[in-house]
Amino acid sequence: MKVYLATPMNGKSIEEIKEKIADFAxxxxxxxxxxxNPFLETVAKDNAADGIVKDKRPIEMLCNSARYIxxxxxxxxxxxxEEFKQSKGCQIEAMIAALYDKDCYLxxxxxFKRFKSIELKFGVEK
Structure with a gap:
């Protein structure tokens, strides 16, 4: 079994992210x-201010990582x-997994808590 690690990063320090991933690994x-592990410290440093990650191009970053799912x-x-609710990137990674019939856990x-369901809803204008 191989799993993809989705980790909320935006607004966290590089050291905090590295520690969380290391403990989990x-x-x-x-x-x-x-x-x-999609986290790349060099990329994080390029997207950090005062050691806090703030993605300048979040969609590009997500696409580069999510392809490994x-x-x-x-x-x-x-x-x-709560961190999951605030992380658009993690939500998208979980949605990709669910849509392609892959397991998803928090x-x-x-x-470990297995996702019971993930819903995708669209409201389309008439």
């Missing part, structure tokens, strides 16, 4: 689970439910 390694069995969002630091 250790947990996955202990369980024998392979993963893809193709090679994974699922997506794990590393963060709380890991809040304590336990």
């Amino acid at each position: 250790s947990l996955l390694a202990n369980k024998g689970i392979d993963f893809f 193709e090679d994974c069995d699922g997506v794990i969002v590393i963060g709380s439910r 890991y809040d630091g304590n336990e």
